[in-house]
Amino acid sequence: xxxxxxxxxxxxxxxxxxxxxxxxxxxxxxxxxxxxxxxxxxxxxxxxxxxxxxxxxxxxxxxxxxxxxxxxxxxxxxxxxxxxxxxxxxxxxxxxxxxxxxxxxxxxxxxxxxxxxxxx
Numbered sequence: 001x002x003x004x005x006x007x008x009x010x011x012x013x014x015x016x017x018x019x020x021x022x023x024x025x026x027x028x029x030x031x032x033x034x035x036x037x038x039x040x041x042x043x044x045x046x047x048x049x050x051x052x053x054x055x056x057x058x059x060x061x062x063x064x065x066x067x068x069x070x071x072x073x074x075x076x077x078x079x080x081x082x083x084x085x086x087x088x089x090x091x092x093x094x095x096x097x098x099x100x101x102x103x104x105x106x107x108x109x110x111x112x113x114x115x116x117x118x119x120x
Contacts, residue, residue: 026047029047030099030101033106037082039079039080040080040089044077044099052093055093057069057072057091058090058092061085086104088102
């Protein structure tokens, strides 16, 4: 391979690598806990640690009816009354960038979890 081809190949690899980084940088993360048996709090953010203030969160039942649509607060959380029956929480920040938490994955936080957002 000539020096020119090596330079072009390296340059192309850097460009392609640079283009794929933003897509990975905003991978949505969603965690939900029960504050008590009747109250759910969810926190949305991104893989690199940013909160998702102002982003939309939806609670949808298994018949695809939207039970709640709200926006995450300054701390990236939304607190709501626990729906009766099966449901899931959808954090959708764009095509190919969704996070889902099913109702049976939501429980009281572990005693060792001291994060402020999981406290009442």
